[in-house]
Amino acid sequence: MEAIPLLTLKRLPQYLEALNRFKKAGLKMVSATKIAVFTDVHMTQVRKDLAYTGVVGTPKVGHHIDELMQAIERTLNWNDISSCFLVGVGHLGKALMGYSELNKKGLRIVAAFDKDPDLIGNTHQGIPIYSMERFENLSSRLHVHIGILAVPAEAAQEVADKMLAAGIIAIWNFSNIKLQLPEHIIIENIDMSASLAVLSRRVAEHLHQEQL
């Protein structure tokens, strides 16, 4: 399986969103140029990115929207759904449990874990909530190997270690700390701090410019 460039992978969902819009508008075919305009990505870039999915378009006409969407979903492995576990049923965790789009993006939260006794034994959005002690047993029984980390920063490393011990191979990390993990573990951070850093600086640059 070919390693697709990081930045190409990050753009593919944008194209998917654009295609969804075009589809809803009743279109059947679309050109890379149209996608480029909608997503603000250079049209050559779009063509190159799409080439990674293996689709071939027809000159003058473009691509079948349905075909293209399927190709992107196949490339991201969003066509078959992986089960995953969520740890941390705070507001953020609950937001993720209620986020139905996840199913369209290849992920299903089949169980959640928390240390709050008031939550343990209950469900949220139909998803059962267990004590962390049951994580290892359940993950091996259900063959789950993806974990979502939505606990406070202080607990993140400890929970990550437990996930690893239970055979998790990929962690989607919503805590703002850098986890120390072995090389082979797949880790994706939702890095709010990085995003906020860019926003803050750009605002400061903007306001400073105005004063001139």
Added chain:
Amino acid sequence: MEAIPLLTLKRLPQYLEALNRFKKAGLKMVSATKIAVFTDVHMTQVRKDLAYTGVVGTPKVGHHIDELMQAIERTLNWNDISSCFLVGVGHLGKALMGYSELNKKGLRIVAAFDKDPDLIGNTHQGIPIYSMERFENLSSRLHVHIGILAVPAEAAQEVADKMLAAGIIAIWNFSNIKLQLPEHIIIENIDMSASLAVLSRRVAEHLHQEQL
């Protein structure tokens, strides 16, 4: 005010986190090499990034931790706190309202907005919740020009338009759709789809590799 490269800005918070750890461990001085090891960034990269903050270290010794932290915070404008408005008091919005770290990162949510009558008039974490109708009036009175967008995808564009009409210049967008906004508006997306795309693909690549 100099425009700092995007990727440098995104790394600065990582350095800040590392410095915090070192400080808590009782250290006073730190070398770029140590930061590099902790953050998994190449040491030359760290030195270059730090140079943007204006600090000068001393050969053989390194940098004062306190001085370096202040320099980074100044660069990101995290030393003075901007007021901002949050729209969307769902689970995600509440998570942000309760996220105390925001204050250490230059942002304070001073009011939230929602269309749910049960929420309007109440507070969460001490932050008052208003109807969206009051957004424009309050933003001009309180001189707020940063908006956090935490509403469902369907409502995102509409709310963004209202924010613009009210004089917002920067939007921190947590919805997974690409907003159509004028050039001069500063927009930062928390792009969960992009992150999930990378995770999904890497997992698929990993599992496929195992089968060989």
Added chain:
DNA sequence: TAGATTGTTAATCGATTAACAATC
């Protein structure tokens, strides 16, 4: 002093954009 660390210049790498032949 010797050697670790600094800041900076040069070389490399990877990603983006431009150019263009092929084609429905």
Added chain:
DNA sequence: TAGATTGTTAATCGATTAACAATC
């Protein structure tokens, strides 16, 4: 057919890494 669009090769751009002189 003519021209829009494709896929791909070449040129450019920006970011990362390597090399190295300066220095406490």
